[in-house]
Amino acid sequence: MEENLLKTCLYDKHVALGALMSPFGGFIMPIQYTNITDEHNAVRHQAGMFDVSHMGEIFVSGPDAEEFVNHVFSNNIAGMEDGKILYGMMLYPNGTTVDDLLVYKEFVPDHYLLVVNASNIAKDYEWLCAQAEGYDVKVDNQSDVWGQIALQGPEAEKYAVETLGLAPAAELGFYTYYRTDDMIVSRTGYTGEDGFEIYASHEVINNMWDTLLAAGVVPCGLGCRDTLRFEAGLPLYGHELSDEITPLEAGLGMFAKIKDKAEFIGRDALVAQKEAGVTRKSVGIELQDKAIPRAGYPVEVNGVQVGVVTTGYRSISTDRSVCVAMVDKAYTELGTQVEIRIRKKVFPGVVTKRRFYETNYKNR
Amino acid sequence: MAKTVEGLYYSESHEWVKVEGNVAVIGITDFAQHAMGDLSYVDMPEVDDELEAGEEFGAVESVKAASDLFCPVSGTVVEINEALEDAPELLNEDAFANWIMKVEMSDPSELEGLMDAATYEAMCANE
Numbered sequence: 001m002e003e004n005l006l007k008t009c010l011y012d013k014h015v016a017l018g019a020l021m022s023p024f025g026g027f028i029m030p031i032q033y034t035n036i037t038d039e040h041n042a043v044r045h046q047a048g049m050f051d052v053s054h055m056g057e058i059f060v061s062g063p064d065a066e067e068f069v070n071h072v073f074s075n076n077i078a079g080m081e082d083g084k085i086l087y088g089m090m091l092y093p094n095g096t097t098v099d100d101l102l103v104y105k106e107f108v109p110d111h112y113l114l115v116v117n118a119s120n121i122a123k124d125y126e127w128l129c130a131q132a133e134g135y136d137v138k139v140d141n142q143s144d145v146w147g148q149i150a151l152q153g154p155e156a157e158k159y160a161v162e163t164l165g166l167a168p169a170a171e172l173g174f175y176t177y178y179r180t181d182d183m184i185v186s187r188t189g190y191t192g193e194d195g196f197e198i199y200a201s202h203e204v205i206n207n208m209w210d211t212l213l214a215a216g217v218v219p220c221g222l223g224c225r226d227t228l229r230f231e232a233g234l235p236l237y238g239h240e241l242s243d244e245i246t247p248l249e250a251g252l253g254m255f256a257k258i259k260d261k262a263e264f265i266g267r268d269a270l271v272a273q274k275e276a277g278v279t280r281k282s283v284g285i286e287l288q289d290k291a292i293p294r295a296g297y298p299v300e301v302n303g304v305q306v307g308v309v310t311t312g313y314r315s316i317s318t319d320r321s322v323c324v325a326m327v328d329k330a331y332t333e334l335g336t337q338v339e340i341r342i343r344k345k346v347f348p349g350v351v352t353k354r355r356f357y358e359t360n361y362k363n364r
Numbered sequence: 365m366a367k368t369v370e371g372l373y374y375s376e377s378h379e380w381v382k383v384e385g386n387v388a389v390i391g392i393t394d395f396a397q398h399a400m401g402d403l404s405y406v407d408m409p410e411v412d413d414e415l416e417a418g419e420e421f422g423a424v425e426s427v428k429a430a431s432d433l434f435c436p437v438s439g440t441v442v443e444i445n446e447a448l449e450d451a452p453e454l455l456n457e458d459a460f461a462n463w464i465m466k467v468e469m470s471d472p473s474e475l476e477g478l479m480d481a482a483t484y485e486a487m488c489a490n491e
Contacts (some may be wrong), residue, residue, distance in 0.1 A: 035402050036427040223428050290405050291424050292447070313427065314404045343407065343423060343432070 008053035009147040009202035013209055017219060025119030027054040030221040034350065035198035040227050040316045042218035043191050043247075047153035049217045050225055052197065053205065057146045058114040058128065064138035065110040072131050072265055073103055074256040075245060077112070080105040085175040085186055088255045090095070090127065091266025095246040095273055099124050100237055102188065104177060117237045131265065147205030152195030152228075153210065156362065160185070160196050163215040164208060169196055174361045190225060192232025192359040215254050230311050231318070233284075233355030239295060240282055240311040240324055248273050249326065251282045251354060281332045282310065284352035286322045291342045293323035293349075298341045299331075309340065317357050324354050367394045367459045373475050374484035375436040380460065381478060386477075388437050391463040392424060392455060395488045401426045403452040406435075409465060413441045417474050421465070424455065435472045439467040 001209050005028040014021060019030035030051065032039060060069055070077050075088030084105050090098040099120040116124045125141045131199040132139055151160060160169040163349035168178045177186030184199040198208065215218060226236065235241050240250050247256040248270055258270050287293060293312035298305045312323030323340070331338055336351040368374070373381040378396035382389040397403065407422040407430075415421050415435040422433045443466040448454060454462040469475075479487065 031428070032401075037402060227427060289409060292405050292430065292432055314425070316427065343420065 001040075006054070009205055010051040010053060010209055012052065013206070016054055019219075019221060023040065024222055024223075025054055025117065026121075027118055029054060030219075032221040032223045033219045036221070036223040036227060037251075037316055039218060039220040040224040041155045043112050043193055043220060043224065043228055044317055045154065047151065047155040047159050047195075047217050048220035048224070049209070050150040050152065050220050050222075051148075051209070052150045053147040053202075054118035055148055056114075056116040056118060056124065056141070056143040057199065058116060058121075058125060059111070059140040059142055060114060060137055061106075061111040061140070062129070062135070063110060064135040064137050065112055067111050068132060068135040069103060069114075069136045070261065070264060071135075072099075072128060074264060074266065075103070076257040076260045077103055077105065079259075082107045083176050083178060085177060085188060087175075089241070089247050089252070091247070091256070091264070091270075092243065093265060093269060095248075095266045095269030096243050097237070097241045097245055097247065097250075098127050098243070100235065100252075102240055104184070106187070107179065109353065115186045120237065145201070146199050147202045148197060148199045149205055149208055149212070150189055150191075150195065150197045151217065152189045152191045153193050156193070156195040157362070159212060159217055160198075163200075163211060163217075166196075166198075172196075175258075187362060190234055191228040192230075192234070192357055192361075194360055194362040224316075226311075227313055227316050230313060230324070231315055231355075231357035232359050233353070233357075235282075236311065245282075245326070246270060246273060246278075249278050249280055259293060278329055280307065280326055282324055282326050282354060283327050283347040284322060284330050284354040284356060285309075285325050285327075285338060285340065286320055286352050286356075287340065287347050287349045290321055291345070291347050292321050293325075293340045293342060297323075299325045299327055300339045300341055300346060301331060301337075304337065315356050320356070322352070322356050327351070366480040368379070368459075368485050370481050372460075372481065373436065373478035375434065375478055376480065376487065377386075377432075377434045379433065379436050381436050381475065382463070383472075383475065386469055386472065387442065388439065388467045388469050389463045390436065390465050390467060392433065392459055393484070396431070396460045397455050400424055400429070400431055400473040403455050406448040406452045406455065406464065408444045409441050411444060415439060415441065415467065417471075417477075418423050432463070435467065436478055437467060437469050438471050439469040442466050442468050461474070478485065
């Protein structure tokens with residue numbers, strides 16, 4: 001095992017449960033406890049819990065906080081209500097992606113929480129600090145002190161309220177949260193199901209994990225976190241988004257407010273790209289065969305490569321071989337016939353939407 | 365410790381070979397199926413494919429990964445196990461009872477380069 005990998009506050013729990021552990025985003029993380037299919041189905045049909053303590057929590061506050069966050073964030077936080085959450089990206093000036101993240105508007109003026117990908121914490125923090133010059137803001141990376149559990153699935157609310165005693169959770173709408181002095185509970189997730197992400201101290205998170213486990217919530221590893229988010233059409237940084245991919249190419253233009261906002265880093269590049277038209281775009285592809293398309297496999301038309309798979313699986317919830325791929329614009333219309341090269345053979349596929357599973361979010 | 369079967373030949377890439385006259389019956393080992401977890405797809409060659417020893421001939425796939433298969437001996441594919449097309453989990457249930465393909469060997473002396481059960485077990489113990 002590589003020595004420089006970080007452990008989350010729940011590491012000992014994973015080892016005690018016999019999880020298969022593997023490096024992810026600089027951390028040693030549980031991939032699965034039993035098997036990916038069973039854990040995936042637990043989240044789709046009952047409830048599962050994930051250790052997502054590796055995610056980063058960066059707090060931004062100060063008189064210029066709103067202006068600064070809106071400068072670095074692609075979505076529009078102007079006038080955002082307390083307790084609301086927005087998804088979006090931080091972009092480089094050329095429009096490619098530093099990271100995708102959630103912005104939480106805190107319950108005090110001029111305070112925001114940015115939740116970023118584990119693999120990008122250091123890069124994001126440095127990026128934010130560099131951009132903060134000239135703004136009266138404090139950028140505070142608290143990733144080391146917060147643990148996080150994602151409680152996901154149709155029964156998540158029941159466990160949050162009855163097992164954890166988090167009564168206010170039942171009143172939360174999708175992409176809103178409440179907080180106490182030492183805990184944040186948001187109705188968010190990365191699975192396509194209803195659920196909560198709970199941020200608290202390492203000690204509180206450990207106690208919560210034990211309580212949920214004793215109540216029958218299924219511990220779920222990063223293996224099924226990826227199959228779940230993939231089916232729900234949610235991007236993963238490093239695959240569907242990266243420092244070489246813009247939100248427009250990723251099909252996430254609705255989270256980059258080039259009309260509503262006069263300025264944010266990367267905006268000019270996106271405006272130019274939109275005017276010129278993207279040359280490639282992220283699409284879904286479904287194969288007729290059972291062969292499984294994987295990240296990196298070529299997408300071809302008449303033997304010529306026109307794209308590359310960014311994530312692919314034999315979808316557990318739909319039992320279809322499907323993938324998301326970045327494909328030349330000419331081949332992105334729904335229904336377009338393409339082929340995917342899997343080892344020595346090519347398999348016919350058809351372009352589809354990127355979401356393969358109907359999501360079950362809770363809207364209030 | 366994953367189980368092995370005496371009397372078979374084993375490759376470093378975790379295939380087993382059972383010799384039936386001039387035909388090599390080829391599958392993956394229990395160690396391999398265990399390392400992969402629940403299998404969801406077996407990519408098999410086609411009958412009449414000609415393979416060189418060490419050549420990739422297909423893959424076994426779990427939810428999370430594909431693992432290439434390498435042909436331990438040179439020859440021509442004479443039969444594939446079509447039952448695996450609809451039931452890849454057979455390899456999880458019994459990796460030695462469920463073969464993947466049969467190859468008519470062009471150079472049976474290549475078998476000498478493979479391992480016996482004890483040597484293979486020792487190799488797995490170090491992985």
